[in-house]
Amino acid sequence: MEKNSVLDQLKALDEQRAKLLDGAKGEALEQAEKAVVELNELGFDYRLVEGPQTRSRRAAQTDGTGEVRRQQRDIPCPVCHFKTQPLHNGRAHRTQQPKKPFTAEELKERGLERVESQPQSTVEQTAGSNRNVS
Numbered sequence: 001m002e003k004n005s006v007l008d009q010l011k012a013l014d015e016q017r018a019k020l021l022d023g024a025k026g027e028a029l030e031q032a033e034k035a036v037v038e039l040n041e042l043g044f045d046y047r048l049v050e051g052p053q054t055r056s057r058r059a060a061q062t063d064g065t066g067e068v069r070r071q072q073r074d075i076p077c078p079v080c081h082f083k084t085q086p087l088h089n090g091r092a093h094r095t096q097q098p099k100k101p102f103t104a105e106e107l108k109e110r111g112l113e114r115v116e117s118q119p120q121s122t123v124e125q126t127a128g129s130n131r132n133v134s
């Protein structure tokens with residue numbers, strides 16, 4: 001029986017604690033909200049966010065794999081040196097050993113289409129060809 005009463009007391013304390021905490025939280029929150037409103041009125045863009053601390057940028061970028069998740073950038077693949085539709089990057093070549101540009105066939109396999117990034121002055125290969133018909 002005594003054990004129960006201790007538990008009851010603890011429970012009551014817990015409730016009190018929660019109440020106190022709630023009250024303190026409400027007060028602090030009110031202050032924080034006021035501060036945020038003030039900041040916004042000053043022209044800053046602040047928000048009060050509840051939840052776990054914002055993860056560091058690096059942590060946010062990794063999917064827990066430790067590997068940095070990169071945004072697909074609108075640049076030519078560093079391996080192929082050309083862009084594709086949809087874009088791919090060097091990571092698409094991970095399985096290759098050694099890495100080499102995708103062939104037309106490989107691009108097709110992956111559903112990629114080669115896109116000329118810029119109208120490069122493609123010099124037509126005439127030099128060395130045996131097209132000198134006389």
Ligand SMILES: [Zn+2]
Binds near residue numbers: 089
């Ligand atoms: Zn590539």
